[in-house]
Amino acid sequence: MPEKPAEKAAPSATPRGESLAGSVWSEARALFALLFDFSFKRFLTPRLVRVLYSLSLLAAVLSALAWMASGFTEGVMRGLFTLITGPVAFLLYVLTARVLMEVVLAIFRIAEHIEKLPSSRADTDDPS
Numbered sequence: 372m373p374e375k376p377a378e379k380a381a382p383s384a385t386p387r388g389e390s391l392a393g394s395v396w397s398e399a400r401a402l403f404a405l406l407f408d409f410s411f412k413r414f415l416t417p418r419l420v421r422v423l424y425s426l427s428l429l430a431a432v433l434s435a436l437a438w439m440a441s442g443f444t445e446g447v448m449r450g451l452f453t454l455i456t457g458p459v460a461f462l463l464y465v466l467t468a469r470v471l472m473e474v475v476l477a478i479f480r481i482a483e484h485i486e487k488l489p490s491s492r493a494d495t496d497d498p499s
Contacts, residue, residue, distance in 0.1 A: 417479050420472050427468040435461040 398418075405415045435457045442453025 414479050414483070417476055420476055424468060424472050427472075428465060431461050431464045431468070434464070 402415070402418055405413055405418065408415075438460065439450075439453045439457040442457075443450030
């Protein structure tokens with residue numbers, strides 16, 4: 372029976388020897404470097420999308436829990452209604468937030484790819 376080749380281990384999120392705190396600190400330093408980049412050659416928003424999405428998920432969880440809790444203060448039927456609609460509203464909000472974040476990323480990726488296009492295209496339009 373032939374032996375299977377050794378499977379490669381999946382790369383970890385943080386390199387060896389670097390803690391989670393070190394990784395967060397290096398990410399924060401990179402964000403601050405981009406924040407004070409007055410040449411505007413690199414975009415800040417694609418790096419912020421993860422943070423914004425995390426904050427929107429946290430807001431969605433807190434809003435859904437507050438909605439469901441407030442329903443029971445007004446009565447049992449209202450509480451049952453909010454108990455059903457809270458998770459549905461949460462899922463719709465998360466779906467909307469994810470799609471909006473992906474649209475923002477797509478726009479920035481399009482801008483980055485357009486920037487990389489060769490500028491010689493204008494030279495080829497000249498008939499002479």
